[in-house]
Amino acid sequence: MSFLKVEGLTKRFGGLVAVNGVSFDVEQGEILSVIGPNGAGKSTLFKLIGSFMTPSAGRVLLDGTPISGLSPHQVARMGVVRTFQETTVFKEMTALQNVIVAHQLGHAAGPVGAFFASPAARADDRRSRENAEEILAYLGLGHVRHELARNLPHGYLRTLGIAIAMAASPRILLLDEPFAGMNPEETDRAVDMVEGIRRRGITVLLVEHDMRAVMQISDRIVVISFGSKIAEGTPAEIRDNPTVIEAYLGQDDETIGH
Amino acid sequence: MATSTEAAGTIGATSPGSRKALIAILPLAILLYAVVPLILRGQPYWLNVMTNAAILSFGSLGVWVTFAIGRVNIAQGAFALLGGYTTAILSTVFGLSFWLCLPLSGVVAALVGTLIGWPLLRLRGIYFAMVTLSLTEAMRLLFLNTVTLHDGGGVLNIPRPAGIDTPLDFYLFAATLLLVGYLAVWRLAGSRIGWVFRSMRQNEELAMSIGINVARYRVFAFAFCSAMGGMAGACFASLQQNIYPATYTVTDSINFMLYCFLGGLDFVLGPIVGTFGLIIAFELLRSIQEYQALLYGALMILVMLFLPNGLLSLPSILGRFWRSSR
Amino acid sequence: MEQILVNGAILSANYALIALGITLIFGIMNVLNFAHGQMFMIGGLIVYTVCVVFKLPYAVGLLAAAVVVGLIGMLLERTLFQRVMRISSREENTMLLAVGTALLLENIALFIFGEKQRGIPPMVSGVYRLGSAFLPANRLLVFAISLALIAAVLLFVNFTRQGRAMRALAQDRTATMLMGADVNRISMLGFGLGAALAGIAGGLLISVSGVNAGIGTAISTKAFIMIMIGGAGVIGGALLGAVALGFAEAIGYALFPGSVTYLLIFTALILFLLIRPQGIMGKPWG
Numbered sequence: 001m002s003f004l005k006v007e008g009l010t011k012r013f014g015g016l017v018a019v020n021g022v023s024f025d026v027e028q029g030e031i032l033s034v035i036g037p038n039g040a041g042k043s044t045l046f047k048l049i050g051s052f053m054t055p056s057a058g059r060v061l062l063d064g065t066p067i068s069g070l071s072p073h074q075v076a077r078m079g080v081v082r083t084f085q086e087t088t089v090f091k092e093m094t095a096l097q098n099v100i101v102a103h104q105l106g107h108a109a110g111p112v113g114a115f116f117a118s119p120a121a122r123a124d125d126r127r128s129r130e131n132a133e134e135i136l137a138y139l140g141l142g143h144v145r146h147e148l149a150r151n152l153p154h155g156y157l158r159t160l161g162i163a164i165a166m167a168a169s170p171r172i173l174l175l176d177e178p179f180a181g182m183n184p185e186e187t188d189r190a191v192d193m194v195e196g197i198r199r200r201g202i203t204v205l206l207v208e209h210d211m212r213a214v215m216q217i218s219d220r221i222v223v224i225s226f227g228s229k230i231a232e233g234t235p236a237e238i239r240d241n242p243t244v245i246e247a248y249l250g251q252d253d254e255t256i257g258h
Numbered sequence: 259m260a261t262s263t264e265a266a267g268t269i270g271a272t273s274p275g276s277r278k279a280l281i282a283i284l285p286l287a288i289l290l291y292a293v294v295p296l297i298l299r300g301q302p303y304w305l306n307v308m309t310n311a312a313i314l315s316f317g318s319l320g321v322w323v324t325f326a327i328g329r330v331n332i333a334q335g336a337f338a339l340l341g342g343y344t345t346a347i348l349s350t351v352f353g354l355s356f357w358l359c360l361p362l363s364g365v366v367a368a369l370v371g372t373l374i375g376w377p378l379l380r381l382r383g384i385y386f387a388m389v390t391l392s393l394t395e396a397m398r399l400l401f402l403n404t405v406t407l408h409d410g411g412g413v414l415n416i417p418r419p420a421g422i423d424t425p426l427d428f429y430l431f432a433a434t435l436l437l438v439g440y441l442a443v444w445r446l447a448g449s450r451i452g453w454v455f456r457s458m459r460q461n462e463e464l465a466m467s468i469g470i471n472v473a474r475y476r477v478f479a480f481a482f483c484s485a486m487g488g489m490a491g492a493c494f495a496s497l498q499q500n501i502y503p504a505t506y507t508v509t510d511s512i513n514f515m516l517y518c519f520l521g522g523l524d525f526v527l528g529p530i531v532g533t534f535g536l537i538i539a540f541e542l543l544r545s546i547q548e549y550q551a552l553l554y555g556a557l558m559i560l561v562m563l564f565l566p567n568g569l570l571s572l573p574s575i576l577g578r579f580w581r582s583s584r
Numbered sequence: 585m586e587q588i589l590v591n592g593a594i595l596s597a598n599y600a601l602i603a604l605g606i607t608l609i610f611g612i613m614n615v616l617n618f619a620h621g622q623m624f625m626i627g628g629l630i631v632y633t634v635c636v637v638f639k640l641p642y643a644v645g646l647l648a649a650a651v652v653v654g655l656i657g658m659l660l661e662r663t664l665f666q667r668v669m670r671i672s673s674r675e676e677n678t679m680l681l682a683v684g685t686a687l688l689l690e691n692i693a694l695f696i697f698g699e700k701q702r703g704i705p706p707m708v709s710g711v712y713r714l715g716s717a718f719l720p721a722n723r724l725l726v727f728a729i730s731l732a733l734i735a736a737v738l739l740f741v742n743f744t745r746q747g748r749a750m751r752a753l754a755q756d757r758t759a760t761m762l763m764g765a766d767v768n769r770i771s772m773l774g775f776g777l778g779a780a781l782a783g784i785a786g787g788l789l790i791s792v793s794g795v796n797a798g799i800g801t802a803i804s805t806k807a808f809i810m811i812m813i814g815g816a817g818v819i820g821g822a823l824l825g826a827v828a829l830g831f832a833e834a835i836g837y838a839l840f841p842g843s844v845t846y847l848l849i850f851t852a853l854i855l856f857l858l859i860r861p862q863g864i865m866g867k868p869w870g
Contacts, residue, residue, distance in 0.1 A: 555690075
């Protein structure tokens, strides 16, 4: 049984079909990328999987359990955590506080214990803090952990967004365009980081435009065009797939990238 | 911003709680328990003013909690009215002691807050503000049309709490209630729950994506706020020994909100400073009777213009000014 | 029955002016003008001053109300709102500033005029009959003027350069800025226009039922009800809300004693908002 199963997912906005009967599986521990030309519906697909939108048809299953239609926080608690396309962080907190506050799952003490600062709550907080420091250090943000998030440069904010998501103990991480706006050097570092995430036991599903990065990092690729899946396979298979090449004709050479 | 600097590294309870709590509460306690009685001992009028300020601060602290989750709440007057009437009816018609009515008023207000809040808290910004304003009016009209003990919907002859006989007694009771409320909100703000609130205020979607049940926390904050409003109303009803539909109007709801804002939304002490500051200012202007309201309004605008983060932001502004001029 | 329709129509027309004004301000500046009711009240009191104290014609009074209140609006926008919007970190700050201006205007009005209810004698006398309904000539005049003004505003917003600039600003602030429009000036004019509408509405109402310095909050509340029903920032919504409230009041006051009407209106409103929080024509959550 696959880890995450997307079954016939469809989303209609009035007369417009943004996502049209998309199906694919994600195996545990793999890095799967969803690519496609601009406006193909990738972002909508992501929001559907993370349950930030309800599908018009179809469903998503995690380990056999249907998760579509559950509220986003419930889906997060089950282990499906997404990042956001814009630099979405808690701007008025420091980087460290951002990641600490993201530790909302797996507490020993409940809200009452937290209020009265019970020993269990204090242990929780110590653990959260240690874990947050570790995640930030691992992602290379240790030196700015006491900076207010709104003062951090753009590139750091994206990484911080990933740190926040990782603090939520995801089983599968949905990365929304993690390589956007990066130069080749930054991209290589980010590719290493995503590999590192996978090594920590987290399955990765990512949406991306940057073909070079996608080819480097993915175990498998799903190609979406005009809301429908047009191809699925290994990077080598996708690179030479005529349907895929045709879908990208008319796009910048840059995005095809080989 | 004060919340991040004051809490840098202190999310939750990493140090012995009781000692920190004592430090947080000591200045306020000294002011309320020692300074005020010392100065105002023989002046019942001013003791009454301070009692009123303490009760209003308690209500404003509640509104502070809803500000903490990113809502502008103009309904506190409704819950104060609800709490006041609960106490009024329970004590006059059913003869219950005030000490029982007080928590009951809080519970009733919290229940109604939960019921109403659950669907309405989906709204944000001006929509939420307008709906809560409507709530205040609706509550007034409700009591006007349903309470038939006396003409005009009022309840009279509400007894004073057992054991409270002098203005000083009532003041000390109100001050104690305020200190307890302040401690509770201060602890809430500094705990993990407070940080959840902050995260919700800054980005609700992000908070949801990391597993926070935003809807539930919102309702909790609103119910907490309403409970404090209800208890404030209960105290006031007992202080005045009467209550009318017009005891809390839209203006009062707006005042609760303004006191928070003018004191400084970044600080738990804000609502208390704002309330006492404005009430004392209003009283001091009483000697210039004609211009009182006018100057009051102008004062408020000036604070908004030059101290947009409230009165309590003054020390940090002065600090920056001092450092940059050296 | 006809009386209810007549009353409803008249109220709706007057309320539409109020709703249009607050909608303009919200649409252009994203600020809920808490002082709208106070501006209405000041308009009324200015007409009183011009007509009763200075004994000038009604038309002069209305013009004075529009101009003075409009200027007050522009002044507030230019000196207070622009500054606070520039320097504030939280979005609540402008809302609370609006609350502060309401308080200030109310206190100024109380200071100058006191608490007494002021009215002016009707400009025209006589009563018309419309079926079984009575229609005082005075109210008919107010109705006609209100309709004319509503039409004028709609024409202005849709067909003049200034009006279209305001609509552009309401739809997309950044785009309008990028097109070289003087956003500050448009905002100021928009606020002034919205305020002037409130002032005129007050000036019209004082000839019908009188005005006192304390009615600001009540009128603001009505304005809020209308935009909650119709949707904030949408002109069509403002008109819908005005019609809804006008007729709800007319029907309510005919059927129920005094304050029960508004209790029912509020209850119905809150229930309506539970189903459709953004109002009939509003954008989701706003």
